[in-house]
Amino acid sequence: MAEQRELDKLGNQLDWNLLRTFMVIVQEGSITAAASRLFVTQPAVSLALKRLEARLDRELIERGPGHFRITEAGETIYREVVDIYGTISRFGILVREIQEEISGHIRIFMTSRIQTVVFDRVLREFHIRYPRVTFRIDVIPSAEIHIALQQKICTLGICLLREPIPGLRSEVLIHQTYRLYCGRGHRLYGRTGLDVADLRKEDFVSFTTDQIDGTLSPLAVFRAREGFGGRIVGASANLEEVRRMIVCGLGLGPLPEHIATRDVADGELWELPPYEGVAPVDVHLIWNQQSKFNRAEIAFREALLATVRDLPVDRRLPT
Incomplete structure (x- = not known):
């Protein structure tokens, strides 16, 4: 001893x-x-x-x-x-090598019905790594997201962007192709051998931003170019509500292909010409570089951007 x-x-x-x-x-x-x-x-x-x-x-x-x-x-x-x-x-x-514990709150504004493996993967992995971080995700129209970012209300926006906005930075999150569909009760449902001329007098359902100066202006350009003369019988800023009106037979309308795939397979929707699609419309990650970000916001944004830049665009949509 x-x-x-x-x-x-x-x-x-x-x-x-x-x-x-x-x-x-x-x-x-x-x-x-x-x-x-x-x-x-x-x-x-x-x-x-x-x-x-x-x-x-x-x-x-x-x-x-x-x-x-x-x-x-x-x-x-x-x-x-x-x-x-x-x-x-x-x-x-x-x-x-020791990751210092990060805490804080992250607020994200997102347009409706965004589906991408990128955001889901980063959100899941970030929560596992930093469980003390809290989130709030608000679903609002793209135009309102642009304003919120300019006013520095939120950390990150995930939405449509027709053209660059001064003071905001962006990165393409996913490429979408919009196609035309009709619901089961529509008179064109199930018909084959159609062309765009067969659709020109049909009533239409679309988005409130389906205007020449809106974020979905490519859809307005398509209708004007093809001479669509039917009424706009339903409109919404929410993709889910546009889908609902199409499924219910109010009129034919545009939806992102990857969103409508399941409904087509289930017989709820029928794809219409042009079969190459109506218009490509990208979804962007947008942020205001002049905002004062907390450590959690910076870490989440950088994790999301790193994943986007490492993953080819054709692998960012759900399969």
Whole structure:
């Protein structure tokens, strides 16, 4: 027991600077060279060695005029010190690798019915990594998202963007292709061999932004170019409500292909010409670079952007 107390006392009293000095002496092969490497005087190095030997009650280096030899005890201590030094030198790397806990609140404005594996994957992985972060996701029209971002109300917008907006930055999240569909009760449902001319007098269901100056202006351009003369019998800013009116037979209307695929397979919708699609419409990630973001907002945005840039656009939609 007394011997163990002495060993514990020795461990508590050992000075790492003495051990490091001894390691450098062995590596350099002389007191003089060690002093030069450590930027201290030769007497200071000699004193450090004597103090360490006194603490350990062992001679570690036999030295004299023209004589320098590591003792067996010195070899043992040197090997241990090298291992300790290797561990200490890694402290900086280990600390950098530890992810500091991030907390905070993230508010996202999103247009209706956005489906993409990118956002879902990042949201899931981010929550696992930073469980203290909270989210609020509001579904509003794209035009209102643009205004909210300009007013710095939210962190990130996921919406349509007809043209760049000064002060806002954007990145394409997904490419969508809009196609025309009708519901089961529509007179064109189930008919084949149709062309665009067969649709021109039909009533139409669409989005409130399906206007020349709206975010879905490509749809308005298509109708004008093809001479569609039917009435607009239903409109909504919400994609789910546009889909509802089409399914219920109010009129034919446009939907993103990947959104309508399941309904077509289930017999709720019927695809109409032009079969190459009406218009491509991209969904963008949009943010205001001048906003003051908290650490959670910055981390989430960067994680989302990194995933978008690493994943080919044809793999961002659900399969």
